[in-house]
Amino acid sequence: MRTQIGIIGGGPSGLCLARLLSLRGIRSVILERHTRDYVQARIRAGILEQGMVNLLRNAKVSDRMDREGLVHDGIVLTFAGRQERIDLAALTGGQRVMVYGQTELTKDLYDAVLSDDNVAVVFEARDVSPAGFLDGTPRLDYGKDGRLEHVDCDYIAGCDGYHGASRASVPKAMITEYERTYPFGWLGLLSDTPPVHDELVYANHQRGFALCSMRSRARSRYYIQVGLDEQVGAWPDSRFFDEIRRRLPDDVAASMITGPSIEKSIAPLRSFVAEPMRFGRLFLVGDAAHIVPPTGAKGLNLAASDVHYLSTALVAFYGERRTDLLDRYSATALRRIWAAVRFSWWFTSISHKFNDDPIEHKIQLAELDYLMSSTAGRTTIAENYVGLPFEPTFA
Ligand code: APR
Ligand code: PHB
Numbered sequence: 553m554r555t556q557i558g559i560i561g562g563g564p565s566g567l568c569l570a571r572l573l574s575l576r577g578i579r580s581v582i583l584e585r586h587t588r589d590y591v592q593a594r595i596r597a598g599i600l601e602q603g604m605v606n607l608l609r610n611a612k613v614s615d616r617m618d619r620e621g622l623v624h625d626g627i628v629l630t631f632a633g634r635q636e637r638i639d640l641a642a643l644t645g646g647q648r649v650m651v652y653g654q655t656e657l658t659k660d661l662y663d664a665v666l667s668d669d670n671v672a673v674v675f676e677a678r679d680v681s682p683a684g685f686l687d688g689t690p691r692l693d694y695g696k697d698g699r700l701e702h703v704d705c706d707y708i709a710g711c712d713g714y715h716g717a718s719r720a721s722v723p724k725a726m727i728t729e730y731e732r733t734y735p736f737g738w739l740g741l742l743s744d745t746p747p748v749h750d751e752l753v754y755a756n757h758q759r760g761f762a763l764c765s766m767r768s769r770a771r772s773r774y775y776i777q778v779g780l781d782e783q784v785g786a787w788p789d790s791r792f793f794d795e796i797r798r799r800l801p802d803d804v805a806a807s808m809i810t811g812p813s814i815e816k817s818i819a820p821l822r823s824f825v826a827e828p829m830r831f832g833r834l835f836l837v838g839d840a841a842h843i844v845p846p847t848g849a850k851g852l853n854l855a856a857s858d859v860h861y862l863s864t865a866l867v868a869f870y871g872e873r874r875t876d877l878l879d880r881y882s883a884t885a886l887r888r889i890w891a892a893v894r895f896s897w898w899f900t901s902i903s904h905k906f907n908d909d910p911i912e913h914k915i916q917l918a919e920l921d922y923l924m925s926s927t928a929g930r931t932t933i934a935e936n937y938v939g940l941p942f943e944p945t946f947a
Contacts, residue, residue: 555581555672557866558692558705560680561712562591562673564654565838565855567661569709571611572863574670578870581703583677583694585712588662595742595815596654598767599752599849601939602647604856608657613664621652622768624751627937629903629924630801631756632917636924643927643934653767654852674701682708682721685834706833709862713839714824722831732897734821734845736760736904739778741792745811747772748804754847754903755799756920758913761847761904762799764808775846777904782818789813821845823897825889828882835862835881842889844896847903848937854892857942858885888940895936 557573559566562584570580584591600608600621608614625641625648641648665671678695685708692703710718719727738761747766755762760777767773776796778787789812797805824843829836838855861884865877902916902923923929 553581553672553701554704555579556706556870557581557709558682558690558703558707559583559709559711560682560692560718561585561710561716561840562588562662562675563711563713563838563855564658564661564852565840565859566709566711567658567665568607568611568613568856568859569711569837569863570665570671571613571661571668572607572859573866574665574668575610575612576863576867576871577670578866579670580672580709581692581705582665582671582673583680583692583703584673584675585677585680587675592655592658592662594655594658595740595817597846597849597852598651598653598765598773599853600650600652600657601853601856602649603860603939603942604853605650607856607860611664613657613660616660617650617652617657620656620768621650622766623648623650626751628749628751628753629756629920629933630753630804631920633801634924635753635801635804636920637751638930638933638937640934640938643931644938647938649849649938651766651768656767680712680717682710682718682834686832688833690833707866708834710834710836710840711838714843716840718834719826719836719840722834726831728827730823730825730827732823734900734904735780735906736777737780737782737818737820738763738775738846739782739784739787739792739818740773740775740816741789741813742767742815743772743774743789743811743813744770745772745809746770748800748808753800753804755801756903756916757799758905759795759799762796764796764800764804778818780820784816784818787816789816792816819846821847821900823893825886825893827886829858829885830878830882837862841885842893844893845900846896847900848892848896850892850896850939853939854889857888860942861885888942891936891940899933899936
């Protein structure tokens with residue numbers, strides 16, 4: 553098989569990239585390890601920045617998101633019995649975020665690419681292996697239905713997530729990896745109950761962090777910080793809800809409607825960046841190159857900015873034979889990535905319990921108190937939360 557862009561991974565990054573390229577007449581093949589049902593069933597993020605919303609509109613996959621997504625103008629921070637609203641829209645000249653689950657977005661993207669003549673998707677592609685990208689003969693080898701197959705292409709996009717094959721195929725000496733792990737994880741619970749509040753609530757509490765999020769007006773997503781040694785089985789729904797209520801202000805806790813969980817899982821927190829993001833004719837995109845702790849809701853949105861930079865560069869290459877944007881892809885994407893890595897790390901550091909030393913909590917409370925008392929403090933949270941611009945105008 554021959555195509556223009558060989559894409560490894562049919563998650564949000566690979567699907568968005570294929571779709572944006574197709575609209576400019578550029579053909580691609582997506583090799584996805586799992587089935588469509590498996591990919592769509594994964595419960596992941598749910599907050600889209602304005603920049604990502606715009607990208608999805610440009611990709612013509614936004615109809616259902618624009619109908620069913622919830623636009624949020626603010627978030628609430630709680631600490632020391634206080635409830636402080638950050639007015640995102642007022643502090644950022646009218647920018648907002650959209651609540652729309654990655655699960656729903658992935659369905660919309662598959663509906664679009666599977667009826668798109670410029671995109672071929674191979675599900676259950678085994679042992680995908682990128683080759684030749686350093687010597688100008690890029691190809692993807694893989695197994696399908698017991699046979700060895702390959703795709704020859706002009707460029708490879710590694711959109712295969714943190715555990716994928718693309719980053720792993722780069723010679724170690726060419727790549728630098730930066731990593732921080734955190735001494736806790738998030739236990740998440742999804743339930744078909746109305747959200748406790750009409751905006752997201754981020755709670756700093758002596759017992760640990762908690763977050764009240766949502767997927768719709770009828771579906772809640774709740775998280776609590778837990779130790780890395782915790783097992784989901786030790787957290788029946790009643791224990792989860794008791795614990796999250798203890799971490800919330802009394803009136804919020806009292807109004808929480810609980811119901812049976814439809815999903816419950818623990819995720820560790822990690823900051824990770826691989827540099828650079830281009831190796832000859834291989835580009836890394838999304839989680840394949842970086843991971844952030846979920847506190848700032850940045851993971852999915854960073855995938856969107858990578859896709860924006862790479863699709864723009866590929867369109868310039870095929871349309872005008874320009875290679876300068878491809879040459880700048882890594883540096884441009886990494887600048888925004890590091891900004892989000894910093895924000896996600898910082899937002900984690902002021903909201904989570906790192907140890908039992910009471911001075912740590914007192915210092916967090918003093919920092920939150922200061923931030924809330926200052927328009928500059930509130931603005932720095934708001935600007936980062938709604939997302940820094942895709943174009944690096946924050947110089
Ligand atoms: N071969 C083929 N496909 C692979 C391979 C492989 N060796 N390894 C992984 N994949 C597939 C996975 O099955 C998955 O569908 O690549 C896809 C990667 O998708 P994600 O992990 O969702 O990564 P990405 O598309 O970059 O999405 C951005 O940011 O913070 C997160 O929640 C956010 O998952 C979202 C991600
Ligand atoms: C989510 O709804 O899954 C979610 C929302 C906000 C975050 C993290 C996760 O900061």
